[in-house]
Amino acid sequence: MDKVGSLPLSDTWGLKRGFVLASGSPARLKLLQNAGFIPTRIQPAEIDERVLPNELPGIYVRRMACEKALAAAKLAPNEVILSADTVIAVGRRIIRKATDETEARRHLDLISGHAHKVMTAFCVLSPQGQPKVRLVTTRVVIKHLSEQEKNILIRTGEWRNVAGYSIEGRLSAVVKKIVGSYPNVVGLPIYDVAKELVHVLS
16 A cells, blocks of 8 residues: 555545545546545546536536536445536636647637636535535636647647646646646645545544
């Protein structure tokens, strides 16, 4: 078992019960593991992720996190469920996962030379079905991207299967400023999540 100092990761915070992670994101799992929170089960949730008409980014991402937790709870009843969803918001516009290179380029065009918000909502669902949802927002400023830089970033393929981009990859070289939680941009505001997990599981 992995250890932090002399304590097994699962015992680091004295938790009295485990939790189910309703996400298949390797980045989220790594953030949790590094902080000493090991899910007893990983149960990704399949839900309809379409944006409702006129739905604002903050409302949308909270709804997604809650729906993922409720869907996972049907497959893992009587467990504490942790779910999360991340989007990039440019004004009222929601950027999610690009489906192809053309869409990935449009996303780069939107954030090039501008500030945008990375919003992650997470939900901790109790065994009794009571959800607690929190939204954490981080402001990110990207330099103005030349066409050559956009081509390089597209060719990396790091835009695949992530909301907008991967801050851990090559795009980090063009980030001018981050205001707020860096782990939130990775995919999980670990400080806020840890505080809630300790409260619920201890």
